[in-house]
Amino acid sequence: xxxxxxxxxxxxxxxxxxxxxxxxxxxxxxxxxxxxxxxxxxxxxxxxxxxxxxxxxxxxxxxxxxxxxxxxxxxxxxxxxxxxxxxxxxxxxxxxxxxxxxxxxxxxxxxxxxxxxxxxxxxxxxxxxxxxxxxxxxxxxxxxxxxxxxxxxxxxxxxxxxxxxxxxxxxxxxxxxxxxxxxxxxxxxxxxxxxxxxxxxxxxxxxxxxxxxxxxxxxxxxxxxxxxxxxxxxxxxxxxxxxxxxxxxxxxxxxxxxxxxxxxxxxxxxxxxxxxxxxxxxxxxxxxxxxxxxxxxxxxxxxxxxxxxxxxxxxxxxxxxxxxxxxxxxxxxxxxxxxxxxxxxxxxxxxxxxxxxxxxxxxxxxxxxxxxxxxxxxxxxxxxxxxxxxxxxxxxxxxxxxxxxxxxxxxxxxxxxxxxxxxxxxxxxxxxxxxxxxxxxxxxxxxxxxxxxxxxxxxxxxxxxxxxxxxxxxxxxxxxxxxxxxxxxxxxxxxxxxxxxxxxxxxxxxxxxxxxxxxxxxxxxxxxxxxxxxxxxxxxxxxxxxxxxxxxxxxxxxxxxxxxxxxxxxxxxxxxxxxxxxxxxxxxxxxxxxxxxxxxxxxxxxxxxxxxxxxxxxxxxxxxxxxxxxxxxxxxxxxxxxxxxxxxxxxxxxxxxxxxxxxxxxxxxxxxxxxxxxxxxxxxxxxxxxxxxxxxxxxxxxxxxxxxxxxxxxxxxxxxxxxxxxxxxxxxxxxxxxxxxxxxxxxxxxxxxxxxxxxxxxxxxxxxxxxxxxxxxxxxxxxx
Numbered sequence: 001x002x003x004x005x006x007x008x009x010x011x012x013x014x015x016x017x018x019x020x021x022x023x024x025x026x027x028x029x030x031x032x033x034x035x036x037x038x039x040x041x042x043x044x045x046x047x048x049x050x051x052x053x054x055x056x057x058x059x060x061x062x063x064x065x066x067x068x069x070x071x072x073x074x075x076x077x078x079x080x081x082x083x084x085x086x087x088x089x090x091x092x093x094x095x096x097x098x099x100x101x102x103x104x105x106x107x108x109x110x111x112x113x114x115x116x117x118x119x120x121x122x123x124x125x126x127x128x129x130x131x132x133x134x135x136x137x138x139x140x141x142x143x144x145x146x147x148x149x150x151x152x153x154x155x156x157x158x159x160x161x162x163x164x165x166x167x168x169x170x171x172x173x174x175x176x177x178x179x180x181x182x183x184x185x186x187x188x189x190x191x192x193x194x195x196x197x198x199x200x201x202x203x204x205x206x207x208x209x210x211x212x213x214x215x216x217x218x219x220x221x222x223x224x225x226x227x228x229x230x231x232x233x234x235x236x237x238x239x240x241x242x243x244x245x246x247x248x249x250x251x252x253x254x255x256x257x258x259x260x261x262x263x264x265x266x267x268x269x270x271x272x273x274x275x276x277x278x279x280x281x282x283x284x285x286x287x288x289x290x291x292x293x294x295x296x297x298x299x300x301x302x303x304x305x306x307x308x309x310x311x312x313x314x315x316x317x318x319x320x321x322x323x324x325x326x327x328x329x330x331x332x333x334x335x336x337x338x339x340x341x342x343x344x345x346x347x348x349x350x351x352x353x354x355x356x357x358x359x360x361x362x363x364x365x366x367x368x369x370x371x372x373x374x375x376x377x378x379x380x381x382x383x384x385x386x387x388x389x390x391x392x393x394x395x396x397x398x399x400x401x402x403x404x405x406x407x408x409x410x411x412x413x414x415x416x417x418x419x420x421x422x423x424x425x426x427x428x429x430x431x432x433x434x435x436x437x438x439x440x441x442x443x444x445x446x447x448x449x450x451x452x453x454x455x456x457x458x459x460x461x462x463x464x465x466x467x468x469x470x471x472x473x474x475x476x477x478x479x480x481x482x483x484x485x486x487x488x489x490x491x492x493x494x495x496x497x498x499x500x501x502x503x504x505x506x507x508x509x510x511x512x513x514x515x516x517x518x519x520x521x522x523x524x525x526x527x528x529x530x531x532x533x534x535x536x537x538x539x540x541x542x543x544x545x546x547x548x549x550x551x552x553x554x555x556x557x558x559x560x561x562x563x564x565x566x567x568x569x570x571x572x573x574x575x576x577x578x579x580x581x582x583x584x585x586x587x588x589x590x591x592x593x594x595x596x597x598x599x600x601x602x603x604x605x606x607x608x609x610x611x612x613x614x615x616x617x618x619x620x621x622x623x624x625x626x627x628x629x630x631x632x633x634x635x636x637x638x639x640x641x642x643x644x645x646x647x648x649x650x651x652x653x654x655x656x657x658x659x660x661x662x663x664x665x666x667x668x669x670x671x672x673x674x675x676x677x678x679x680x681x682x683x684x685x686x687x688x689x690x691x692x693x694x695x696x697x698x699x700x701x702x703x704x705x706x707x708x709x710x711x712x713x714x715x716x717x718x719x720x721x722x723x724x725x726x727x728x729x730x731x732x733x734x735x736x737x738x739x740x741x742x743x744x745x746x747x748x749x750x751x752x753x754x755x756x757x758x759x760x761x762x763x764x765x766x767x768x769x770x771x772x773x774x775x776x777x778x779x780x781x782x783x784x
Contacts, residue, residue: 019037019039020039020040021039021040022039022041023041024041024117024118024119025038025039025041025042025044025045025046025117025118025119026038026039026041026042026115026116026117026118027039027042027053027115027116027118028106028113028114028115028116029058029113029114029116030111030112030113030114031074031112032057033057033058033059033065033067033070034056034057034058035053035054035055035056035057035058036054036113038050038053038054042118045091045097045118045120046061046089046091046092047091047092047093047095048092052092058070058114060090061089061090062087062088062089062090063090064088073103073114074114077103077104077105077114078105081104081105082102082103082104082105083102083103084100084101084102084103085100085101085103086098086099086100086101086121087099087100087101089118097120097122098120098121098122099118099119099120099121099122100118100119100121101116101117101118101119102116102117102119103115103116103117104117130157130158130260131259131260131263131264133153133157134150134153134154134157134260134264135263137149137153138150138153138267142271142274143271143274143275143278144179144180144275146267146271147165147179147180147268147271148180148182148187150163150165150180150264150268151163151164151165151180151181151182151187152182152185152187154182154245154264155182155183155184155185155245156184156185158245158257158260160245160246160247160251161183161184161224161246161247161248162181162182162183162224162245162246162247163181163182163243163244163245163246164178164180164181164182164243164244165178165179165180165232165241165242165243165268166178166179166200166241166242166243166244167179167232167240167241167272168204168239168240168241169192173195173204173239174194174195174196175192175193175194175195176192176193176195176200176204176241176242177190177191177192177193178190178191178192179241179272179275199211199215199227199229199244200229200242200244202229203229203230203231203242203244204231204239204241204242205239206231206239207231208229208230208231208258208262209227209228209229210227210228210251210254210258211226211227211228212226212250212251212252212254213225213226213250213251215227215246224246224247224248225247225248225249225250226246226247226248226249226250226251227244227245227246227251228244228245228246228251228254228257228258228261229242229243229244229245229261230242230243230244230258230261230262230265231265232265232268232269232272233265233266233269234269234272234273235269235273240269240272240273241268241269241272242265243261243264243265243268245257245261323654326576326579326654326675327578328359328362328363328366328675328676329576329578329579329582329654329675329676329677330576330578330579330581330582331355331359331676332356332359332360332363332676332677332678333578333579333582333583333586333676333677333679334582334585335352335353335355335356335359336356336678336679337582337585337586337679338352339352339353339356340559342773346774357402359676363676382426382429382515382516383426383428383429384424384425384426385424385425385426385427386422386423386424386541387422387423387425387427388421388422389419389420389421389422389423389538390419390421392427392430392431392434393413393415393454393744394740394741394743394744395431395740396413396431396434396435396438396452397411397413397452397740397743397744397747398739398740398741398743398744399435399740400435400438400439400442400450400452401743401747402743403439403442404442404449404450405764407442407445407446409442409445409447409448409449409450410448410449410450411442411449411450411451411452412449412450412451412452412747412751413451413452413744413747414451414452414453414454414751415452415453415454416454416455416456418456419454419455419456419466420538420540420541422540422541422542423464423538423539423540423541424538424539424540424541425516425536425538425539426516429512429515429516430516430536430538432508432509432512433509433512433513433516433534434452434468434470436506436508436509437468437470437509437532437534438450438452438470440506441470441471441472441474441530441532442472444472444474444475444530445472445473445474445475445529446474446475447473448472448473448474448529449472449473450470450471450472450473451469451470451471451472452468452469452470453467453468453469453471454466454467454468454469455467457535462537464537464538464539464540465535465536465537466535466536466537466538467533467534467535468533468534468535468536469531469532469533469534470531470532470534471529471530471531471532472529472530472531473528473529474529474530475526475527476524476525476526476527476528476529476530477522477524477526477530478524478526479524482522482524485506485522486506486507486509486510487507513534513536516536517536517537518534518535518536518537519534519535519536520532520533520534521533559696560590560683560694560695560696561589561590561695561696561697562590562591562694562695563590563591563687563692563693563694563695564692564693564695565692565693567591567592567593568592568593568613568614568690569592569593569594569595569610569611569612569613569614570583570587570592570593570594570595570612570613570614570615570616571594571595571596571597571603571606571607571610571612571614571615571616571647572584572587572594572595572596572597572616573596573597573598573599573600573602573603573615573616573617573618573621573626573629574598574616574618574621574652575598575599575618575621575622576618577598579618579652579675580596580598582677583616583677584596586679586682586683595610595612598621599621599622599623599624600621600623600624600625600626600628600629601623601624601629603615603617603624603629603633604624604629604632604633607633607647608633611647612647613647613648613690614647614648614649614650614686614689614690615633615647615648615649615650616650616652616673617629617630617649617650617651617652617669618652618653619651619652619653619655619660619664620653620654620655626651626652626653627663627667630649630667630668630669631667631668633647633649634646634647634649634668648670648689648690649668649669649670650669650670650671650672650673650685650686650689651664651669651671651672651673652673652675652677653672653673653674653675654674654675654676660672670689671685671688671689673685717778717781717782718758718759718762720753720755720756720758720759721756721759721782722749722752722753722756722759724783726745726748726749727779727782727783728783729745730742730745730746730763730779731776731779731780731783733745734775734776734779735776739767742763742767742775743767746760746763746764746767759782762778763775763778766778
């Protein structure tokens with residue numbers, strides 16, 4: 001501070017007069033809270049005379065400040081030099097005020113003071129408190145609830161009679177409607193009115209309007225004495241309504257209300273904006289719901305039509321399957337029986353084999369079409385079960401080997417030695433995939449050969465993964481055509497080139513691989529060939545864990561000639577004479593007594609009269625079908641089991657859809673056999689449910705039908721022969737008539753050493769003639 005001696009007396013008097021006559025109260029307090037100096041405004045505000053002020057203390061004006069708190073305040077000011085604090089202040093007459101105190105720490109001629117500038121903010125505090133109470137009372141409300149709550153709180157907090165919130169009701173803004181209209185604490189009915197002749201008209205022109213008294217005298221439609229209104233704006237600043245208060249008494253001090261109404265008008269603008277947005281959203285939602293309802297009805301009709309079309313398609317396919325597979329049942333049934341007849345000559349057997357292969361090719365085509373339909377309808381499921389992987393490869397080697405040999409192609413099967421014999425998977429679908437890939441390889445290859453390689457491709461994540469590779473040296477596929485080869489009815493061919501096939505094979509193959517969870521890739525080059533790579537998980541399944549597997553069943557079986565135990569009666573029910581004939585010719589030589597019925601009603605009558613042990617029941621028959629027949633023959637399966645009168649009933653059907661199998665299980669059938677019937681599968685199913693043990697021809701009995709070995713046979717034995725174990729294995733397969741097994745075994749012999757080429761060619765020639773008798777003679781000579 002500047003020393004007093006350096007300041008002129010005039011300046012000191014001017015300073016004293018300025019402080020003394022200032023409009024704002026100013027008080028100096030010493031270190032102990034005593035008043036050292038106070039101007040006239042301070043004395044007036046606090047209600048003290050000038051002499052009494054000099055005897056007062058800080059705690060007289062602010063009683064909550066004890067000496068300890070004053071000491072702390074003093075210390076804070078020493079540190080920060082200036083503070084501003086809102087305090088409660090008590091006048092000498094006991095009246096309370098709210099003040100804002102600006103404090104400065106002053107040092108003058110070795111003395112220290114607390115200089116306080118006191119501003120009365122009681123009115124502002126009251127307004128803040130009023131606004132706070134209104135805001136707190138309406139904070140939890142939105143929309144119409146907010147407007148109604150607001151007008152109730154306004155009438156109570158401001159002690160006025162009427163309060164209203166409005167919004168524009170027309171584009172010209174000449175009319176408004178109330179969103180909430182309150183009288184005291186009650187809500188009045190909302191109204192819509194013209195602005196002309198009301199004070200609201202002025203407010204809606206974006207002006208705050210205040211009429212303290214005499215409103216009714218100046219506005220024809222007004223019935224109150226005082227009025228205060230503020231406009232409500234939207235986000236763009238446009239007037240969209242107004243907030244007003246009015247009273248039949250004069251409204252003297254409007255200033256304290258204007259600030260409150262401004263704040264609340266801003267909140268009203270936000271709520272009206274929200275209300276408009278919600279109304280637009282509701283309108284859009286209603287339009288959307290109407291659109292969705294219309295589209296839903298359209299989609300429901302379309303879905304119903306699609307379902308009807310799908311049902312019609314499924315029914316058509318089921319009927320076509322039945323009609324096509326039924327005649328094939330007779331063809332394939334008899335070819336299987338003829339191939340077991342040792343009285344046929346080699347040429348006759350060769351002819352039977354040709355018929356059988358042609359019929360099987362037709363069956364594959366039918367199955368392809370049905371599978372495509374099942375895939376499209378998402379009705380094709382994976383049927384996981386243990387199967388003999390080695391046997392599958394032997395079948396493939398035989399089938400593809402014959403096709404390749406007919407075209408003069410080389411076919412090589414490179415099977416890794418560590419492949420599992422038995423695996424878990426869907427054998428039928430894997431067989432179809434590999435047959436399609438190998439069949440295409442042979443079809444599109446004119447020179448060179450086809451190779452099948454199978455090896456393990458295990459990883460930590462996929463320990464049972466196998467890799468199948470099919471390679472050919474055929475015409476190849478252009479890179480721009482690779483993406484289309486998996487589309488239905490697509491074939492890759494040169495212009496003018498004709499190649500047999502429907503174009504379904506690869507499409508079905510790709511979808512089957514996806515269904516099996518595998519991965520199929522292809523690479524190709526024109527005139528160089530094509531390679532397909534399939535990765536598939538096939539978990540190992542040890543033979544010991546396969547249900548019902550015996551040591552004898554783990555190799556290709558002989559054809560049974562009978563069964564152990566008493567003679568059993570079989571009732572064959574089918575409206576097709578050719579189907580009954582096939583089953584008759586299979587079962588009678590095995591020792592069964594066979595009865596025939598041509599329809600369901602005959603089956604019901606004969607089952608009651610003859611009490612058969614086994615019923616082979618066709619599902620689709622005129623008049624009474626298989627489902628009705630089993631319902632009458634065995635109405636309660638559990639009761640029949642307990643009574644001991646329990647014929648095994650197997651369903652026979654050319655319908656191959658999964659739902660057909662499911663329906664037969666639900667109807668009470670013991671099992672399901674598809675047509676065309678595979679005789680070995682039928683015999684396995686019969687043995688399983690009848691607990692039969694088949695009887696096979698002994699080695700001595702088989703030897704009686706063999707021709708005595710000749711010296712000529714011994715003369716043709718080559719010098720280089722495979723090991724004795726392989727010769728014995730080939731002889732065993734020859735005695736069983738297992739041509740597929742012989743072909744597979746020959747592949748192994750041929751791959752073992754080039755020295756066995758003459759031996760392999762001789763065997764292949766004999767196999768091609770289907771002369772198993774000559775083959776057995778030759779192998780016996782080699783062993784001798």
